[in-house]
Every structure is written in structure tokens, then in C-alpha cells.
Amino acid sequence: MQPSAYGEGGDGTRVWDFVRDSYQQILFASWQHLSLVVQCLVLATVLAVVLSALVYRSKTASALANGVSAMGLTIPSFALIGLLIAPFGFGVLPAVIVVTFFATLPILRNAVVGLNSIPASVVESARGIGMSRFRTLATVELPMAWPIILAGIRVSAQMVIGIAAVAAYTLGPGLGGFIFSGLSRLGGANAFESVVVGVVGVILLAIILDLLLVVLSRLTTSRGIRV
Amino acid sequence: MSETQTIQNSAENVSGASILLDQVTKQYPGQTKPAVGGLTMEIPAGSIVMFVGPSGCGKTTTLKMINRLIEPTDGAIVINGDNVTDMNGDKLRRQIGYVIQAGGLFPHMSVAANIGLVPKMLGWDKDRIAARVDELLELVSLDPTVYRNRYPKELSGGQQQRIGVARALAADPPILLMDEPFGAVDPITRQRLQNELLNIQAELQKTIVCVTHDFDEAVKLGDWIAIFNEGAQIEQYDSPERILANPSNEFVENFIGSGAGLKQLTLNRVHEVEQQKAVTAAPGESPEAVIARLQEAGQQNVVILDSRGRAIQWLSQRQLSRMQVISDAADPNLPLVNEQSTLNEALDAMLVASTSAALVAGRRDAFTGLITVNTVMDAISAGQAAAQGDGDAPVGLNTGSIPQISDDDAPVNAAATDRHAATNTEGDAAAAGSTVAATSENASRPRDDAREPHAENHDTVNGHTTTNGHRAPWDETRRDSSATDRGDVGEENLTETRDRP
Numbered sequence: 001m002q003p004s005a006y007g008e009g010g011d012g013t014r015v016w017d018f019v020r021d022s023y024q025q026i027l028f029a030s031w032q033h034l035s036l037v038v039q040c041l042v043l044a045t046v047l048a049v050v051l052s053a054l055v056y057r058s059k060t061a062s063a064l065a066n067g068v069s070a071m072g073l074t075i076p077s078f079a080l081i082g083l084l085i086a087p088f089g090f091g092v093l094p095a096v097i098v099v100t101f102f103a104t105l106p107i108l109r110n111a112v113v114g115l116n117s118i119p120a121s122v123v124e125s126a127r128g129i130g131m132s133r134f135r136t137l138a139t140v141e142l143p144m145a146w147p148i149i150l151a152g153i154r155v156s157a158q159m160v161i162g163i164a165a166v167a168a169y170t171l172g173p174g175l176g177g178f179i180f181s182g183l184s185r186l187g188g189a190n191a192f193e194s195v196v197v198g199v200v201g202v203i204l205l206a207i208i209l210d211l212l213l214v215v216l217s218r219l220t221t222s223r224g225i226r227v
Numbered sequence: 228m229s230e231t232q233t234i235q236n237s238a239e240n241v242s243g244a245s246i247l248l249d250q251v252t253k254q255y256p257g258q259t260k261p262a263v264g265g266l267t268m269e270i271p272a273g274s275i276v277m278f279v280g281p282s283g284c285g286k287t288t289t290l291k292m293i294n295r296l297i298e299p300t301d302g303a304i305v306i307n308g309d310n311v312t313d314m315n316g317d318k319l320r321r322q323i324g325y326v327i328q329a330g331g332l333f334p335h336m337s338v339a340a341n342i343g344l345v346p347k348m349l350g351w352d353k354d355r356i357a358a359r360v361d362e363l364l365e366l367v368s369l370d371p372t373v374y375r376n377r378y379p380k381e382l383s384g385g386q387q388q389r390i391g392v393a394r395a396l397a398a399d400p401p402i403l404l405m406d407e408p409f410g411a412v413d414p415i416t417r418q419r420l421q422n423e424l425l426n427i428q429a430e431l432q433k434t435i436v437c438v439t440h441d442f443d444e445a446v447k448l449g450d451w452i453a454i455f456n457e458g459a460q461i462e463q464y465d466s467p468e469r470i471l472a473n474p475s476n477e478f479v480e481n482f483i484g485s486g487a488g489l490k491q492l493t494l495n496r497v498h499e500v501e502q503q504k505a506v507t508a509a510p511g512e513s514p515e516a517v518i519a520r521l522q523e524a525g526q527q528n529v530v531i532l533d534s535r536g537r538a539i540q541w542l543s544q545r546q547l548s549r550m551q552v553i554s555d556a557a558d559p560n561l562p563l564v565n566e567q568s569t570l571n572e573a574l575d576a577m578l579v580a581s582t583s584a585a586l587v588a589g590r591r592d593a594f595t596g597l598i599t600v601n602t603v604m605d606a607i608s609a610g611q612a613a614a615q616g617d618g619d620a621p622v623g624l625n626t627g628s629i630p631q632i633s634d635d636d637a638p639v640n641a642a643a644t645d646r647h648a649a650t651n652t653e654g655d656a657a658a659a660g661s662t663v664a665a666t667s668e669n670a671s672r673p674r675d676d677a678r679e680p681h682a683e684n685h686d687t688v689n690g691h692t693t694t695n696g697h698r699a700p701w702d703e704t705r706r707d708s709s710a711t712d713r714g715d716v717g718e719e720n721l722t723e724t725r726d727r728p
């Protein structure tokens with residue numbers, strides 16, 4: 001009882017010490033992590049929306065997009081990172097590519113579903129009052145599909161916060177650095193603390209990002225289609 | 228082109244635009260028969276034309292070809308003399324109001340944003356759009372301060388439908404296309420919306436093309452009814468009166484159903500019969516003063532009007548004598564009808580309220596007078612007698628208009644086609660008589676033509692229009708004229724089957 005309690009307390013204390021000693025690095029890494037994820041999410045959203053706009057009118061293309069998205073998600077992120085090191089080397093670029101790739105998939109799937117779920121009558125009346133195809137897409141279909149797209153973005157965000165940590169393997173930015181450096185010298189000084197800080201940091205970031213997205217969805221979803 | 232001139236000409240007199248479908252065909256890919264086959268049809272400016280027919284006969288396809296939501300495979304759409312078949316479809320559609328079932332509103336936009344869409348696309352400034360939105364909300368009887376900022380989901384079905392109509396009218400288009408606009412609302416709301424549409428039309432004089440499944444609705448709303456068969460073959464295109472009195476063939480007879488005699492009653496509208504004057508008062512007046520006025524007028528009941536002139540209560544002298552002051556509460560059970568209501572709707576309202584009269588509301592629901600059960604009964608018997616009688620009562624058919632299709636005869640047409648005046652005033656009796664005879668003879672022709680492989684639908688057409696927009700001269704008239712006046716000027720203006728290869 002006593003020793004183990006002491007031990008845990010000791011570990012806890014040591015983690016706390018670690019945090020206190022290097023909080024600037026931690027904050028910086030967290031900020032970089034969040035920044036990488038957010039930027040990749042924005043990029044992924046744009047990509048997914050453009051792709052979905054290209055495919056949603058065709059049943060075959062929509063099915064294809066869904067298939068690609070489902071299969072893409074089964075690729076282990078670590079393997080993809082490994083593959084990308086050859087052409088792109090180490091650094092931020094492969095990290096960005098991997099994170100964006102995985103972030104795009106759930107958003108793409110939701111965007112296609114969202115655009116296809118808009119009642120034909122609504123599209124017909126948009127066209128009927130003289131909106132061009134593009135205008136219909138931009139002012140009617142996308143805003144109406146937006147809540148579903150945002151749900152995809154939230155799923156993506158949760159997923160790629162973890163993937164971004166893995167992507168730090170290529171020396172990309174973020175909290176993944178703490179995890180990898182800790183794991184690589186496990187048993188050494190502060191190794192365990194480093195891993196804990198990385199993991200907990202990732203979880204906290206995920207929660208913060210999700211809250212931000214909830215706020216974003218409140219702000220950007222029309223009252224008329226809020227549930 | 229003479230045809231072009233003709234149409235422009237007719238349009239000078241009304242705010243609506245004439246529409247000509249010239250040998251229009253729609254062949255969907257992978258189907259053996261065309262959904263619309265060689266349809267030629269003129270829709271006179273300023274009138275309401277109703278499309279009816281069995282499901283799948285091509286009504287919607289025909290309607291959507293007018294604003295080119297569906298592109299015709301062949302043929303031309305001519306609006307106000309301009310061939311619009313090749314113009315930019317989006318631009319065309321901004322000039323044509325379009326209303327579909329349940330309004331087709333955009334759920335993520337407020338009522339004001341929905342209504343303001345077309346003006347916004349046309350580049351109006353914000354203030355002008357806002358003013359127009361309020362004006363239109365008033366027009367469809369919704370209070371702008373209450374409804375402007377609502378979202379579609381916060382509206383009832385009938386209100387959504389009204390907003391749909393308001394949105395379609397936003398940029399004041401000359402043409403309004405409606406596809407089963409009132410199909411999704413309950414019967415009472417439907418009646419209200421129909422009346423409202425007629426009131427709006429009385430005010431605006433648009434050209435309205437409306438698809439419906441409900442023949443009664445077609446009779447009530449239509450200046451003209453086109454009855455289609457498979458492939459958008461026109462079986463009959465005529466005024467409601469004459470279709471009811473003279474179905475051109477068995478198909479039309481079956482379509483009308485056995486209740487034709489009763490349907491005749493829906494032809495008579497409240498505004499066509501005499502209304503009784505009523506004593507009116509405002510909330511807040513003293514009951515004694517009102518009773519004094521009633522006694523002076525020798526009447527029993529007073530109608531209380533709100534600030535917009537709408538009837539809110541209907542009180543007897545006895546009720547008044549028990550009051551301190553006249554309240555401004557609205558009685559929900561008033562037997563209210565609209566000027567555009569049919570007489571049997573008025574009768575219905577009286578029966579429901581167990582009263583011997585009903586309160587009539589006109590434009591924007593303002594009270595106009597009383598209609599009594601006796602008036603209704605008289606009008607019904609008179610109407611039935613007229614319907615049973617000779618088919619010459621309805622006018623539209625001034626043979627004269629056909630050769631004169633060119634320029635300055637429009638005013639003449641207008642006079643001639645006034646429903647009540649025409650029989651007596653315009654033209655000589657002989658001409659009128661011959662027209663009628665020719666018409667009934669022609670009535671069976673579309674079907675004959677339909678049997679011929681090549682002579683599809685072409686021959687229905689080219690009516691002209693009148694200031695009143697009602698009872699314009701007529702497609703079959705033109706046939707008459709071509710039969711009688713071969714080689715006449717009018718002939719070249721018209722699309723005739725035999726002119727085609």
C-alpha cells in the first residue's frame with residue numbers, strides 16, 4: 001500500500017516537476033501541434049468540399065469517393081509516414097501531408113452524404129428562381145450540408161490530433177516529440193514523464209479543439225437548420 | 228416576324244407576358260415515347276391557365292420547359308414575342324416566378340432572405356429589397372414585423388406556401404409558374420390560398436400557368452383549362468364554363484367526372500353576385516351609439532372592423548345591449564368568405580356557422596359586405612340554367628380577332644372579350660353564332676389529330692389577349708378562322724400543322 005502509493009505519488013510528483021521545468025517547451029509544442037492540426041483541417045475541409053462538389057452529382061463518383069474514404073482510413077498512419085519519408089524526407093512536409101490526408105477522408109464522406117441529402121425540391125426551386133449551378137452549390141447546398149460537414153470535421157479533428165502525434169516521428173512539430181523521445185529512451189531520466197506529458201497533452205488538445213468546433217458550429221449554422 | 232409582333236402587341240395591355248409553346252417536344256433519353264409531343268399552345272398574357280390531366284401525362288415537363296428547367300428536345304418557347312429557347316437559362320428564370328409544392332423554401336434562410344433572393348441576384352440595393360420584402364409579405368397577408376425574421380421551419384404549411392408565392396413575385400416577373408402549389412396543404416388552407424392567389428392576380432394581372440391534380444381547383448382558378456392526355460396531348464383547351472358544359476370528348480367527360488353539374492357551382496364567385504351593405508363599427512365605440520345607427524339603418528347586426536378594415540366580430544343588437552364597450556377581440560368562428568370564394572364555399576361557411584349570411588372579405592381581407600343565403604341560391608339556379616343552355620354564353624371567340632391579329636385591334640379584343648358585354652356588343656350576331664358552331668365542331672378535333680402519327684398536337688393555338696386578361700380569344704377560334712378565312716393575314720402568323728413539312 002504505502003510503497004506503491006508513495007511510488008505513484010512519486011511518479012506524479014516527478015511528472016509535475018517535469019511539467020514545471022519544461023512548461024515553455026510543452027506549451028510551445030502544444031501550440032505547434034494545435035496549429036498543425038488546425039491548418040491541416042482547414043486545408044482538408046477545402047479539399048473535401050471541392051472533391052465532394054465534383055463528385056456528388058454522380059452516383060458512381062459518390063460511391064467511389066465513399067469507397068476511397070473508407071479504405072483510406074484503414075491505412076495505418078505510421079506506414080504512410082514511413083512511405084512518405086522516401087520522397088519528402090524528414091520534416092514538416094510529410095507530417096502535413098499525412099495529417100491532411102487523413103483529415104480529408106471523414107470530411108469528404110460527410111460532405112458527399114450531406115450534399116446528396118438535400119431534397120431535390122430545394123435544389124429545383126433554387127434553379128427555378130434563376131440560381132446558377134455554382135450559386136446553388138455555394139448559397140444553398142453547402143450551407144444546408146454544413147452541419148453534416150462540420151460533424152465530419154469534428155471526427156477528423158479527434159482522429160488527426162492523434163495522427164499528428166504519430167507524424168512527429170518525421171520530426172514534425174508538436175507533442176509527438178515528447179512521446180517519441182520518451183519512448184526511445186524508456187527507463188532513462190524523465191523518459192516516462194515525457195511520454196505522459198505527450199499523451200495527456202494530446203488528450204487535452206483534443207478536448208479543447210472539440211469545444212472550439214462546437215462553438216464554431218453554433219456560430220456558423222443557420223438558426224433555421226439547427227436541431 | 229409577324230408572330231413575334233402579335234405577341235408583343237398583346238402584351239402591351241397587361242402586366243403579364245404571353246407565352247407560346249411552338250411545336251415543343253421533350254423526349255427523355257431511354258424512353259420510346261416523348262413525354263411531351265409536338266405541343267403548340269398559346270398562353271394569353273394576364274390570364275391563369277391550368278394544366279390538368281392524369282399522372283405522368285407531361286404537365287410538369289411542359290411547365291418546366293417554359294422556364295427551361297427542362298430543355299425541350301425540339302421546338303421553341305416564345306415569351307412576349309421573343310424566342311427564349313437559346314437565351315441564358317438562369318437569366319430567363321430570374322424573370323419567371325416559380326412556385327412548387329410546399330414552397331420549396333430554403334430552410335437555412337430567413338423569410339426575408341428567401342423572398343429577397345431574386346432581387347439580390349438582380350443587384351437591387353439593400354433598402355429596396357427590404358421594402359419589397361415587406362410589401363410582398365403584406366400582399367400575401369402576413370405581418371412583416373412578425374414573419375420577416377422567421378425561418379421556414381417556424382411557419383405553418385400554408386404560410387410557407389405563401390412565402391413561396393411571395394418569393395416568386397419578388398422581382399415582379401410577368402409570368403408565374405406553379406406546380407401543384409397547393410397540393411400539400413389542408414383543404415381549408417387550400418381554399419384560402421386559392422382565394423389569395425385570385426386576389427393577388429386581380430391586383431397584378433400576371434400570366435400564371437398552374438399545374439393541378441384537382442379539377443375543382445382548375446375550374447376555380449383557371450381562365451383557361453388545358454386537359455392533357457398521355458404525352459401532353461391536348462384533349463381540350465377552353466374556358467372552365469365551356470369544358471363543363473361541352474366536354475370535347477369522352478376522355479374529358481371521364482376526367483371531369485359525373486359531378487359536372489355540381490362543379491358548375493364552383494364557377495360562380497362571390498364577387499359576381501350582389502352583396503348586402505352592412506353597418507360597421509370600430510372597437511372602442513360605444514354600443515349605444517352603434518345600436519342607434521343600426522336602428523336608423525333598419526338592420527339587426529353590426530360588423531366590427533379592425534384598423535385594417537378586417538371583420539373581427541359580428542354582433543346583434545341584443546349582444547350590443549349587453550356590452551359596456553366593443554372589444555377588439557377577433558371572433559374565430561365568423562362565417563367569413565372571400566370575394567374570390569366560390570358560391571358553394573360561401574354556402575358552406577353559412578352552414579358551418581348556422582347563419583343565413585356570410586361576411587365577405589376582399590383584397591387583403593378587408594370587409595366588403597354581406598352575402599346572403601338567398602343570393603347564393605338565386606345565383607346557383609341562374610348559373611345552372613345558363614350552363615344547361617346554349618353554349619354561346621362564354622365569349623372569348625370573336626372570330627374577328629383572328630385576321631386582325633396585327634397591331635391595333637387589341638382594344639377591340641378587350642371589349643369583345645369582356646365576359647358580359649361581348650355577346651351583345653361586339654361583332655354581329657351572325658359572326659358570333661358561326662363561331663360557336665365552329666367551336667363545338669372543332670372541339671373533337673384534337674383527339675382526331677392525335678391519332679395521326681404526324682399531326683400530333685400542333686393545332687391547338689394562338690389565342691390573343693385582352694386587357695382584362697379574361698376570356699381571351701382563343702386557339703380554336705383560330706382554327707375557325709383558318710377554316711373560314713383561309714389565306715387571310717392571320718394565317719401566316721400562326722403555326723399551322725399543314726404549314727409544316
Ligand SMILES: Nc1ncnc2c1ncn2[C@@H]1O[C@H](COP(=O)(O)OP(=O)(O)OP(=O)(O)O)[C@@H](O)[C@H]1O
Nearest residue numbers: 255256258262280281282283284285286287288289
Ligand atoms: N427526368 C426524367 N427522366 C425520364 N423520364 C421522365 C423524367 N421526368 C419525367 N419523366 C417521364 O415523363 C412523363 C411525364 O412526366 P411529368 O412529370 O411531366 O408528368 P406529370 O403530368 O407532371 O405527372 P404528375 O401529375 O404525376 O406530376 C412521365 O412518364 C415520366 O415518367
Ligand SMILES: [Mg+2]
Nearest residue numbers: 286287288438
Ligand atoms: Mg407533375
